[in-house]
Amino acid sequence: MKFSNKLSRFAAVSLALILGLTLAFQIPFASKAEAASDPLGVKAKSAILVDFNSGQILYEKDADHVYPPASMTKMMTEYLVMQALHSKKLTWDTPVSISDYTYKISQNRAFSNVPLKKDHQYTVRELYEAMAIYSANGATIALAEKVGGTEKHFVDLMNKTAKKFGMQSAEYINSSGLENVDLGSDAPYGGKDASNQLSAKDLAKLAYHIIKDYPDALEISKIPLKQFTAGVDSPIQMVNWNYMLPGFGANMAKFTYAGVDGLKTGHTDLAGYCFTGTVNRNGHRLISVVMGTPSDPQRFEQTRALFDYGYNQFTEKTLAxxxxxxxxxxxxxxxxxxxxxxxxxxxxxxxxxxxxxxxxxxxxxxxxxxxxxxxxxxxxxxxxxxxxxxxxxxxxxxxxxxxxxxxxxxxxxxxxxxxxxxxxxxxVRMIKGIGAFFASIFSWIAGLF
Structure with a gap:
């Protein structure tokens, strides 16, 4: 019995030693395998890089996983406003009234906002520029209400369009990208702690459609600075949160990337720092998405790594x-x-x-x-x-x-x-028909023998 117990203890120690050695050897190999599968080591929860002209995915990391997109949600709002403009349902000069809900959100300067007045009518252009340049949440909701009648109806349209685009994981619950805890009782869909949910691949598909269907949207998304003057006592300087845009000057030079002309940043505590970017160099356009980077500079640094990879490792060639x-x-x-x-x-x-x-x-x-x-x-x-x-x-x-x-x-x-x-x-058709007829007869006769 004592010998048996010693043998059991020896076996247990031996097994532990073998497992320990196995893990010790496995960990380095796992790290190498992981590095091989991710040649860039992008510091983000998920990422994707797409060649716009061919639609090729040049790189992806966990691109199908769903995360809160924060203000990148506004890209769908931008698309649907552009759609309304191009279909002549709206013009850039169409007046937009401000609801109590929109007014309340727009006054919260803890969010990205330009303060709106209930007794002032704004043009679609004024609100769209505030949304696309400054990521103004109140302006976004005002446009959603204008296009959809209510934000809830607009969100239905967002989800319908997402399905049409094959954005398989997308679930929109509001037009702005704010979390429901911030919207309170005005949230059109979802519970108190709910937020929009999209994957990096979903956002890449949406960016692809914005650029393909309404390239004039880039003429606004590439504006680095603009003053908002509508209904305010003194102009508000709208600073584009996309620091990779040319035109910011020396202070932002470390972020600038030649050819960048869009598209949308996003940040909440839940989502982290996110960015859907696009760059065009001599007609060769790339689209990138990074989600959940740890800091404001990191979303641009990781995007730079993606763009450099796309341009330095690939060459655009005419295949047909x-x-x-x-x-x-x-x-x-x-x-x-x-x-x-x-x-x-x-x-x-x-x-x-x-x-x-x-x-x-x-x-x-x-x-x-x-x-x-x-x-x-x-x-x-x-x-x-x-x-x-x-x-x-x-x-x-x-x-x-x-x-x-x-x-x-x-x-x-x-x-x-x-x-x-x-x-x-x-x-000629008759002669060929006669020939085909006799050929079939001879074939049938031959089959009899």
Whole structure:
């Protein structure tokens, strides 16, 4: 019995020693693996970097995890106001009245705000600039009420638009990004401690749509300083919270990044310091999102690291040119009753992608024909017009895109007929029809034997 107890103690000590040695060896290897999976070591809860022209995701860190976005919420408000402007439901000069709720929020200078008056009507432009430049919460709610009738109805529109954009994790409960504890009984949705919830990938998709659909929004988001003069006794200097913008002068030089023209910062105690940025250099635009960085400077320093990575490690290359003929096995498609048996195919637009430096710029093309354009035998019916879209091609660098694309359709390029294919005249069609008839008869007879 005593021998058995000693043996048991020896076994326990041995097991503990083995486990300790195992952990000691595992920890360094785990750290190396973690470093390999995150080449930048971005100091943020989540992050993403997107090449705007191609839609490629160049880098991501926990980009699908949901966090409070703080004032980056306002990006959706900006999008929907721009949508109302472009659809002529509003103009920049449309007057906007101030509700009791908006007035109350706007007077709280602990938030980012310009104080609004109930007896003064503001223009959409005045409120939009206060929102986009200064992140003014009262101005944001006033615009939401103008577009939606009530902020609650506007939030419904925000969530509907998020679903349309494929922002799978997005849940909006207000238009400003303030937490419900700050809005109190005026909060349109959610409990006392609730806040908006979005992922970095959701925000990248929203930024992509703002830039793609309403690039004029960048003309306002890039303004570093502007005075707010509407309804105030003395002008209020609105300082853009995006310190990476050129134009701030020597005091902010350490943050400035050439080409930055947007898009939106955000900060609350719950969300930390966040930033959705975009930069354009010689037509090569990047979009970045960092969420939950530990300080104001860090959100810009981490964004700088992302931008440097995008520009220093990747080169934008043209993978397909408009009207360039497609080569290889999928270079043409059969045509029924055409003066030519096959129609050569070409790309319908130019497609550029970010290729990792040192990787081959060779590409793969996967052509997918539009079934609605084909007959039951999988052929085009003559006549075929030159330039007619007949499908699309998935254009991908052979080295691939490690993180994929912001949308699956990003690398789909229209495929067109490269030549005009006229239809055969009735006589030729008749002769071919007779030949096909006898060919089928002979085939049937041969099958009998």
């Amino acid at each position: 040119k408009k009207n360039q003929r497609i080569k290889g096995a999928q270079k043409s498609v059969a045509v029924h009753d055409g003066k030519q048996d096959r129609a050569p195919l070409a790309f319908g637009k130019t497609y550029k992608a970010a290729v990792l430096n040192g990787d081959s710029s060779a590409v793969t093309y996967k052509v997918v024909l539009d079934r609605s354009k084909l007959n039951k035998d999988g052929n085009l019916e003559a006549p075929v017009k030159k330039g007619e879209t007949v499908g699309y091609a998935e254009v991908t660098p052979k080295s691939g895109s490690h993180y994929g694309y912001i949308y699956q359709s990003n690398n789909k390029v229209p495929v067109i007929a490269a030549e005009q294919i006229e239809r055969n005249n009735w006589f």
